[in-house]
Amino acid sequence: MREIKVAEISKAVFMLFLDANYDLGEDVLASLQAALQVEPSPTGRNVLEQLIVNAEIARDEQVPMCQDTGYAVVFAELGQDVRVVGGDFYAAVNEGVRQAYIDGFLRKSIVADPLNRVNTGDNTPAVIHVEIVPGDKIRLIVAPKGGGSENMSAVRMLKPADGAKGVMDFVVDTVSRAGSNPCPPVVVGVGIGGTMEKVALIAKKALLRKLGEPHPDSFYAGMERDLLEKINKLGIGPQGYGGRTTALAVHIETYPAHIASLPAAVNINCHASRHKERVL
Amino acid sequence: MTVKALKAPLTDEDVLQLRAGDNVLISGVIYTGRDAAHKKLVDLLEAGKPLPVDLRGQMIYYVGPAPAKPGKVIGSAGPTTSGRMDAYTPALLALGLKACIGKGSRSQEVKDALVRCKGLYLAATGGAAALLAKTVSKAEVVAYPELGAEAIYRLEVADFPATVVNDAFGGDVYEAGRRQYCIAE
Structure with a gap:
């Protein structure tokens, strides 16, 4: 069994949420550039240009590209030969989310109860989907999702x-x-x-x-x-x-x-x- | 693409010179407000109590900004979906609010109120929040600090880019634009 400490999981989740919010994917950027070449509407092209410039600002200044920094959705593929040590896996993921949204100046958009609607203050809990897979690694995918x-x-x-x-x-x-x-x-x-x-x-x-x-x-x-x-x-x-x-x-x-x-x-x-x- | 300068707060003349589809750069003072603040404002109105902000002539920007990093005036600040404010908007327009800025379509009741009260609905680019935040030179909370990102802020903006979606004559760029570019199957 390969051991992975929960602190490592928290740190990875922390870094991934900052990266996902600050840095627009190259695939998306390339797609926006391609659309700009074929979009016939002048106002439409202006919007695409704004989105491309926005991505540059967000990346350069390390600020979120959108103020809605999303529900913290996490997909984890947990290798069956991994032993998570030092604490609770779900708590570790949530700790990474908490740190990212507080230290990374991301907006806290989660209310603790869907009807009474009081903000949890740190964007937790995350929505966490765990899948057990062969192997001794953990693959973490974070996908902040706007409302x-x-x-x-x-x-x-x-x-x-x-x-x-x-x-x-x-x-x-x-x-x-x-x-x-x-x-x-x-x-x-x-x-x-x-x-x-x-x-x-x-x-x-x-x-x-x-x-x-x-x-x-x-x-x-x-x-x-x-x-x-x-x-x-x-x-x-x-x-x-x-x-x-x-x-x-x-x-x-x-x-x-x-x-x-x-x-x-x-x-x-x-x-x-x-x-x-x-x-x- | 032509762009018109717009100075906030607005007069009826400012409103009546604009048409759906016009692109504008807004400079001056605007106020923020989204779901929770709107509910509080309309609750006060219904109770016959005064509002914490005089909205006559003003523009409300539907935004819940991200927290400001040290040294910054405001965090990323793009528009949120306007439809959630539809229930509250006609009452505020009747009070003298001149414009709201958000993204996404409005109800027929809001469109009718814009015509009746000489108002505008504008949209800013959803997702261009880092770019839009750069147009803000000053931000201060003027009401409901307990709402955090949903508090009412007074913003000073320069060249804030927006597009008129619904004008005071019933024009709607979402409908007109879609008709223009739709390809029937």
């Missing part, structure tokens, strides 16, 4: 007869209704299959893929291309002012489904598509 785009997300339990067209209509309709709210250009995570909770989780996981990297299965890669084309025909454009850059990418993840079910989920992310990872 504006999360609020536009949806799950629908379709009928198997609805098929691929039913799923595509649902995805396009969800992005269409979201309009200007989730800070387009958006990144669209789509889950298909599994159960109600599983489909939402894989839609979120789809957002962790490198921007624009196609699904390994050519059928789903084709569906991603078709969806991106349909979404960009909606005309919503950057920030919703009209234009052809409504989404930067559509990523699909699938899971086996029950003979009676066709669950589908759409998790919308803002342009920043924040996520960073590290292997311990």
